[in-house]
Amino acid sequence: MNDRTMKAVLHDRYGGPDVLYVGRVPRPEPAPGEVLVKVRAFSVNGGELAARAGRLRLVTGRRFPRRAGMDFSGEVAARAAGVTGLAVGDRVWGVLGRSGFGSAAEYVTVSAGRVGRVPDGLDLVDAAALPVATTAVTALRDKAGLRSGERLLVRGAAGGVGSAAVQLGRAYGADVTALARPANADFVRGLGAHRAVDHRTVRPADLGRFDVVLDTVGTDLRAYRRLLGPGGRMVTIAFDLDRPAASLGYLAASAVHGGRRVRFFSGDPTREQFDDLARQVSEGKLSPAVDTVFPLEETAAAHRALEAGGVRGKYVVTVA
Template identity: 50%
Template sequence: MVHPRQRHITAGAAEYVVVPAGRIAHVPADLSPVDAASLVVGGATALIALRDSVHLAAGERVLVRGAAGGVGTAAVQLAHAMGGHVTALARDRHAPMLTDLGADEVLDYGATTSDRIGPFDVIVDTVGTELNCYRSRLGRGGRMVTVGLSASALAAIAASSVYGARRIRTFSANPDSAVLRDLAEHVTSGALRPVIHSVYPMEDITAAHQAFERGGVVGKHVVAVSA
């Protein structure tokens, strides 16, 4: 429930919303509103994770866990554009799509255990489980960031800050205009494109939430709002 006189950051859907000027940017001319909506959260999260949190450099080995989701598909594309060697961990049936997005290698998470892969310079985790197991697959100087927060993830993040050289980072993406402009430039250059699972009209928003909760999403669900 959203109170009309209170400020809200997330978790609302409406025909009109007031946004601070420092949180908006122009959408590329050839990008539809639906495509643009699908990229804001996932794309900005992936960009901040790779560029600002783990500082990915060209030539580094990158593992993306949960690579078929909204953040994961963006992370695969952006890591590829930044010159990383990208290993995507997802369902085996998503391999053709992820390869097309720029993954150099796709591993079936149902048949792959952490001790059989790596080492990696960078790990981008969108799942939030087994963080210590995957942290052990970082090479010297490796960095790991997770956006899949759970009770076990928070414990692993806290523990990694106390012992060991490979700290697990996390953050909450709240992109400003500068980040959104950078994201738009990646879209314009062809380095980033939307991956949309389904589009729901506003009257079917309950079905959209139910589909999200069931999991198995490839890219993003989008709720189309008619002004």
């Protein structure tokens, strides 16, 4: 096969998981300041499901074919001029972030400042479950300032960011309540949650008071914000895609309420944050949670599984 091309996951229209297929595209070349990464694995994230379905078309547009994949683990295959601190053969992980999609492929180019080295001893397939954990670190430590002894509520605790947040909350000394399906209760308790609560049968108002609420769902923000005690902080990494204007409007309006503001951010991690993530892993504060591993040709099945709900950690896709 022509070594100037590579396999990549594509879609020619918006729709369900079945629009995804594996095709061939030109193999990218790194621009100055970039590295070419041979992808070994990537995970499936909620944001790319929404993009594939066309729910973000005001941002993603109508040009096809479109690509899939937001994060990755692999090895540096080449580096362009201006790259320092990374060498060919280094095991790395990263997130494409606001630059878009495209890690569901044999190779990806990315700014050298947007990747970090994978800790020694961590398998690259397992490593692919962790790049989004930078979001949990930023949310709890940097945005919320979570302190030992505080009460933390994690909404969406069994998912990719949520499962990392449960582990980190426990490691940071918080009392952790995890919202999850009953089938995932033992899973989140195994990650370190002090208690697991069924989000479908317990009303937010009955959950009690919390110092920090981490939301990964984006709906009913007003109800969960009411759970904050004096000096409480709420961080969300999502908004309601069915009511985007109202959801974003509420986030903006909450800014006038001082310490009870709902803080929203979208992860776009740097090498420093990946280095910090590696330290958290090496110190035993964080471990990968891989639900199921799929081959590249079954990326659509991985999307379908995540849409069905019930994931425990991450669905990871390997690239042969």
